[in-house]
Amino acid sequence: MTELRPGVAAFSRASYAAELRGDTDEARRYLEYAHADAWTPADLAYTRHYLGELALHSGDPATAADRYAEALRAYPAYRPALAGQARAAALSGRLPEALALYETVVERLPLPQYLIEQGETRLKAGLNADWTLLKAQRRLFEAAGVRDDLTWAEFEADHGDPVRAVEHARAEYARNPNLVAADALAWALFKAGKPAEALPYAKKATATGWRNALIAYHRARIERSLGRPTRIDPDFDPALPALARHS
Amino acid sequence: MRRFLLPVAAGLLLASGFLPSAAQALTVPATAAAHPLGTFTVNHYNGLRISPSEVRNLAVVDLAEVPTLQAETQVNGTYAARRCAALAAAQRLVVDGRTVPWRVTESSFAYEPGEGGLRTSRLTCRLAAAVRASETVAFTDGFEQERIGWREITAVGEGVRLSSSVPATSVSRELRAYPEDLLADPLDRRTATLTLSGTGVSPGAARGGVGIGGPVGDALAALDRTFTGLIGSDRLTAPLGLLAVGLAVVLGAGHALIPGHGKTVMAAYLAGRRGRPRDALVVGATVTATHTAGVLVVGLLLSAFTALAGESVLSWLGVAGGVLIAVIGLRLLLTTRRATDHGHGHGHGHAATKRAGLIGLGVAGGIVPSPSALIVLLGAIALGRTWFGVALVTAYGVGMAATLTVTGLLLVKLVDRLEHRAATGRRLAARVSALAPTGTAAMVVLLGAGLVLRSVTTL
Numbered sequence: 001m002t003e004l005r006p007g008v009a010a011f012s013r014a015s016y017a018a019e020l021r022g023d024t025d026e027a028r029r030y031l032e033y034a035h036a037d038a039w040t041p042a043d044l045a046y047t048r049h050y051l052g053e054l055a056l057h058s059g060d061p062a063t064a065a066d067r068y069a070e071a072l073r074a075y076p077a078y079r080p081a082l083a084g085q086a087r088a089a090a091l092s093g094r095l096p097e098a099l100a101l102y103e104t105v106v107e108r109l110p111l112p113q114y115l116i117e118q119g120e121t122r123l124k125a126g127l128n129a130d131w132t133l134l135k136a137q138r139r140l141f142e143a144a145g146v147r148d149d150l151t152w153a154e155f156e157a158d159h160g161d162p163v164r165a166v167e168h169a170r171a172e173y174a175r176n177p178n179l180v181a182a183d184a185l186a187w188a189l190f191k192a193g194k195p196a197e198a199l200p201y202a203k204k205a206t207a208t209g210w211r212n213a214l215i216a217y218h219r220a221r222i223e224r225s226l227g228r229p230t231r232i233d234p235d236f237d238p239a240l241p242a243l244a245r246h247s
Numbered sequence: 248m249r250r251f252l253l254p255v256a257a258g259l260l261l262a263s264g265f266l267p268s269a270a271q272a273l274t275v276p277a278t279a280a281a282h283p284l285g286t287f288t289v290n291h292y293n294g295l296r297i298s299p300s301e302v303r304n305l306a307v308v309d310l311a312e313v314p315t316l317q318a319e320t321q322v323n324g325t326y327a328a329r330r331c332a333a334l335a336a337a338q339r340l341v342v343d344g345r346t347v348p349w350r351v352t353e354s355s356f357a358y359e360p361g362e363g364g365l366r367t368s369r370l371t372c373r374l375a376a377a378v379r380a381s382e383t384v385a386f387t388d389g390f391e392q393e394r395i396g397w398r399e400i401t402a403v404g405e406g407v408r409l410s411s412s413v414p415a416t417s418v419s420r421e422l423r424a425y426p427e428d429l430l431a432d433p434l435d436r437r438t439a440t441l442t443l444s445g446t447g448v449s450p451g452a453a454r455g456g457v458g459i460g461g462p463v464g465d466a467l468a469a470l471d472r473t474f475t476g477l478i479g480s481d482r483l484t485a486p487l488g489l490l491a492v493g494l495a496v497v498l499g500a501g502h503a504l505i506p507g508h509g510k511t512v513m514a515a516y517l518a519g520r521r522g523r524p525r526d527a528l529v530v531g532a533t534v535t536a537t538h539t540a541g542v543l544v545v546g547l548l549l550s551a552f553t554a555l556a557g558e559s560v561l562s563w564l565g566v567a568g569g570v571l572i573a574v575i576g577l578r579l580l581l582t583t584r585r586a587t588d589h590g591h592g593h594g595h596g597h598a599a600t601k602r603a604g605l606i607g608l609g610v611a612g613g614i615v616p617s618p619s620a621l622i623v624l625l626g627a628i629a630l631g632r633t634w635f636g637v638a639l640v641t642a643y644g645v646g647m648a649a650t651l652t653v654t655g656l657l658l659v660k661l662v663d664r665l666e667h668r669a670a671t672g673r674r675l676a677a678r679v680s681a682l683a684p685t686g687t688a689a690m691v692v693l694l695g696a697g698l699v700l701r702s703v704t705t706l
Contacts, residue, residue, distance in 0.1 A: 077393070106317075107317070107393070107394075108393045108394055109287065109394070109395070110287060110313050110314075110317065132316070133313065133316055133317060136312070136313070136316050136363070136365055137286070137313060139363035139364060139365065140286045140312055140313070140362055140363040140365065142363065143362045143363035144286075144362065144363075
């Protein structure tokens with residue numbers, strides 16, 4: 001792929017594949033190739049944004065914030081990078097700044113994922129989370145025939161009804177049995193009080209070696225509840241799961 | 248694999264909320280009135296009207312379900328007035344190089360039922376600026392432009408002539424009906440530049456072409472509106488397409504009845520040259536070919552070069568048509584005199600001259616594109632339905648040709664009658680017939696010169 005048609009699209013995919021294998025350096029290298037190849041403002045913003053995401057997931061929010069800012073310089077209307085800045089601020093503990101940024105992000109593009117991140121940041125800051133807009137969007141998606149079981153599985157497991165979370169996660173996993181869906185199903189089952197059923201999916205989600213703090217945390221919690229010896233990363237903040245999740 | 252839900256540029260669109268509407272199109276027929284542009288969108292329309300004493304704007308902001316819900320907490324009795332004041336402050340109007348403030352004359356806000364038990368909403372602001380525009384008007388809409396959505400501007404002159412960077416009519420009917428084939432690539436027009444050229448009617452207002460008044464004229468005008476409306480209809484089905492083609496033929500035929508189009512010239516020519524039915528057909532076919540080609544060339548030029556003003560192009564073509572007719576008239580005069588000098592020679596060269604004259608007539612009759620055919624083509628290009636537009640313009644030309652051919656055939660018949668009477672020895676008729684070639688040739692020259700003059704005055 002990267003030899004047949006080297007370019008932003010091919011390098012980005014190669015980078016994601018490397019990230020899922022747990023090879024963060026390789027993932028970064030491919031993204032840098034993609035960045036070197038990018039020419040249009042949108043492509044520049046896209047590659048810089050994902051360099052930021054990679055840094056954020058490696059536990060380096062400062063570098064991530066720089067990359068997001070560079071992405072916005074290339075293309076000021078690139079909303080994912082604005083959301084990235086909010087995420088980096090929240091994960092660095094700068095909650096008022098993060099909330100102000102989320103306000104702007106949601107004002108411009110109220111995607112469910114941003115709304116959930118905003119709600120979690122508000123909860124962390126000791127405020128109430130208002131899920132009205134999120135739930136209205138769920139109604140809209142359902143009325144339009146759009147299925148996004150993954151988002152609702154994760155949201156219900158973290159902030160709502162674990163039984164519904166399991167339903168959504170099973171539906172998602174049946175359609176797309178990938179790492180993300182496996183993790184969502186594992187976490188939903190754990191929250192619904194079925195850690196033994198959850199473990200195989202948690203193992204599946206981590207089987208490729210993907211170094212993602214959230215899925216590692218999920219697996220550790222599941223294993224601990226089954227009485228197995230395990231280590232939970234003390235640097236990981238379980239109060240902001242949606243911020244760690246997005247990739 | 249979430250990352251690749253959002254690949255590069257397409258991702259911007261998907262992430263921006265076009266995903267729900269796209270997915271909807273694939274899965275269920277929309278029962279509730281879901282916002283066609285996606286439930287995240289905030290859509291803007293500005294309808295500018297330039298009159299000799301003021302500039303007005305009808306600004307509409309159409310909020311889809313999600314932004315409506317987001318704004319809900321701010322809605323109270325003064326909401327519309329507050330929002331319109333903010334809108335007026337954010338819209339920049341520069342008239343003849345000077346920034347002019349807007350005044351809000353009317354504001355209203357209404358909810359409409361949307362999808363999933365939610366509502367959409369519509370803010371309508373009427374703005375005015377008491378300013379006498381004499382050269383240029385520049386407009387920029389800077390009101391809440393961060394959100395994704397449709398952005399449309401139209402402009403018309405009322406009692407002033409405009410050449411404009413934006414169309415005169417709204418393809419979305421002021422954000423009420425979004426043309427379906429534009430949804431994947433919504434309009435994004437945030438600025439308008441208008442150049443004024445004296446008083447008169449703007450191209451937008453004059454889209455029906457030369458009016459002929461009366462009940463027939465009114466009926467034609469109504470047909471014309473239906474026709475130009477059809478091109479922008481939401482769904483282009485086969486029956487609707489055929490209906491549009493049929494209407495195009497009828498309108499073309501009707502259009503050819505309006506004064507102009509060299510009918511008088513053709514009459515004079517055929518009368519003077521003792522035309523045969525074949526000649527009428529030649530003229531008709533040439534008119535169709537020239538008109539269709541003319542509309543296509545002018546339409547493509549106009550859509551390719553925004554600096555080109557439609558009106559002046561039409562005027563120049565009018566001059567060209569007039570000159571052509573005058574030249575044909577002069578040639579007629581010359582050949583008539585030669586014929587009288589050397590007796591009646593019906594040689595081969597003579598037939599060729601005659602054919603050239605007939606074709607010239609057809610070209611002159613079809614060279615000025617009819618404004619409504621042009622608007623249909625430009626509309627079709629703007630809507631991404633170029634081929635449909637080309638088909639309609641061709642049908643329009645066929646209609647025109649039919650009228651002209653029938654007129655020509657009737658004339659030929661009439662001339663034959665006259666000749667017949669002359670041959671049977673009626674003195675008056677015989678004298679008229681003998682004078683005909685010179686007289687008609689002179690008439691053709693005069694008519695051509697008249698056309699040139701008429702077109703020059705509008706330049």
